[in-house]
Amino acid sequence: MATASLRLTVGRPRRGPIGTIAETIKSVVHRRRLLLYLTIAKVRQDGGNSLLGNLWLILDPAIQLAIYYFLVGMVLDRPQPAFALFLFSAILPWRWLSMALGGAANSVRVKDKVMRQIAFPHIVLPIASLSASSVSFLFGLLPLCCLYLIYPERFTPWVFSFPLIGVVQLLWMLPLAILFSALSVFFRDISNILTHALRVTFYLSPALFSYDRILEILEERPPARLLLDLNPMAWILTAYRDIFYEGRSADWGALLGVALASIPFTLVSIYLFRRMAPSFPKVL
Amino acid sequence: MNAPHPISLKGAGVRYNMRLKRKRSVRKSVTKAARLDAQGYFWALRDITLEIQEGETVAVIGANGAGKSTLLLMLAGILEPDEGSVAVYGSISTLLHIGAGFDDELNAEENILLVGAFLGIPASIMKKRVPEILEFADIGDFASAEVRTYSSGMRARLGFSVATAVSPDVLLVDEVLSTGDASFRDKARARILDLMKKARAVVYVTHDLDSAASFCTRAIELEGGKIVADGPAKSVIAAYQAKMERKAKGSS
Incomplete structure (x- = not known):
């Protein structure tokens, strides 16, 4: 009889941590189409309903650069040479981070209706939000190209190694995106807190100043120095600055270490998300 | 056994x-x-x-x-x-609240594929069903317009057509027969009865x-x-x- 071939669709027994993580990863791979469609929808949604549409993907980072260029340039009396490029090499990845985490924090919450009507692996929601923010990041590379027209002497082949740094950044944003998306279902305040936390970390990382300048400031404050060393974003921003601004190779060894350190975080975040997921349709 | x-x-x-x-x-x-x-x-x-x-x-x-x-x-x-x-x-189909999973910024065809992906139906199957689903939903020229421009009736019809496009083993229905106008309701009722006949178990x-x-x-x-x-x-x-x-x- 055909019955025997039917598989169990609801009511699979609960597994241990490793089984849960493996099953969740498998379910995401299985739903890669869903990821793609959700990403397209999110990118369009960000541009939709505005006069200039997806042009904002390019305008946003450019305007942000202009604001920081004039404000910080005025406050600091000794701006770096090629200051716009110096700034933009940090603003670009930073915007990616804040968009990725801000978007992810809301990604599960806004899909409450679907979650109450269709059974699907909820973890695709923060991942799709993350990949949508990556699309915006790539669009931000266009203003960067314009900057190289202004500072052609800063352009080196090292620029093209940016995808490697991007992957490391992605690896760090993934566990954060997954965790924040789940937690903000229970605590709506997460996205508010996140905005401020991101701003503080922005100033704590070598975004507006060079790493050396921050080291100077932190010299007498060892605990703060430790904080900077533990901030993976500090390593990542420095690497971007190396290739985009300094025109030299990034410290690939350090980056590899930063990438490897993200793996346990990712696995733990997947497990925690999966354990919280059954409560989502009930709470929302 | x-x-x-x-x-x-x-x-x-x-x-x-x-x-x-x-x-x-x-x-x-x-x-x-x-x-x-x-x-x-x-x-x-x-x-x-x-x-x-x-x-x-x-x-x-x-x-x-x-x-x-x-x-x-x-x-x-x-x-x-x-x-x-x-x-x-x-396989399970749920006819709960119709129109679940639609994204306002996508057009009808993209939404059909999106909902299919939510449901875990392989894209190759869903792509083949697109003309049939659009035909059943009877949304005419709006097929290429974003769903946010749809009337609530068109939305409901499209939602129903997508949700009932694939015949499931187990069908779960929660009072959805009141979709759209009278002529659509008859069509919808006939389709639900058809799915019920084909399904191995129905909970209504x-x-x-x-x-x-x-x-x-x-x-x-x-x-x-x-x-x-x-x-x-x-x-x-x-x-x-x-x-x-x-x-x-x-x-x-």
Whole structure:
């Protein structure tokens, strides 16, 4: 009889941590189409309903650069040479981070209706939000190209190694995106807190100043120095600055270490998300 | 070897943690029902043991808040049981609230593929169904427009067409027959009946007792999250109607 071939669709027994993580990863791979469609929808949604549409993907980072260029340039009396490029090499990845985490924090919450009507692996929601923010990041590379027209002497082949740094950044944003998306279902305040936390970390990382300048400031404050060393974003921003601004190779060894350190975080975040997921349709 | 029943539940229960639930009105309405346990959990369903066999069409009846929808959500795998176990074999289609998963910024075809992806239907199958779904939804030239420009009727028709595009092994229906205008409703009803015939098991939540009695083979009455009656559709529904009448007389 055909019955025997039917598989169990609801009511699979609960597994241990490793089984849960493996099953969740498998379910995401299985739903890669869903990821793609959700990403397209999110990118369009960000541009939709505005006069200039997806042009904002390019305008946003450019305007942000202009604001920081004039404000910080005025406050600091000794701006770096090629200051716009110096700034933009940090603003670009930073915007990616804040968009990725801000978007992810809301990604599960806004899909409450679907979650109450269709059974699907909820973890695709923060991942799709993350990949949508990556699309915006790539669009931000266009203003960067314009900057190289202004500072052609800063352009080196090292620029093209940016995808490697991007992957490391992605690896760090993934566990954060997954965790924040789940937690903000229970605590709506997460996205508010996140905005401020991101701003503080922005100033704590070598975004507006060079790493050396921050080291100077932190010299007498060892605990703060430790904080900077533990901030993976500090390593990542420095690497971007190396290739985009300094025109030299990034410290690939350090980056590899930063990438490897993200793996346990990712696995733990997947497990925690999966354990919280059954409560989502009930709470929302 | 005995094939497993399409649906079997053993002592299944679903509880809500009322401290996490934000909607105050809901909280108030359920605390009235006094189904909170010592830890402050609200049991929407408790101790449900049920086996649905091949070929059965089961009506689930009962007052508002009896746990009918929660039962469907649990069978669909949307809610996991907090105690006991649920097992459903075969592909599942849920006709709950129509239009779930639509994204306003996408057009009809993209939304069909999106919902198909949510449901886990392979893209190759879904792509083939697109013309048929658009035809059934009867949205004409709007097919290439974003869904946000649709009227609520068009949205509902498209939602219904997508949700019923693939014939499932287990069909879960929650009162959706009132979609669209009269002509569409007839078409929709015919399609649901067709899916019901093809499905190996159907669970149908409804307040429309007459239609339930006419095409269901079995009925289950829920009250306060528990099964209070289970048997052939006609007799369970007749008993329920008699009970309702007595209640109505008693309160007037």
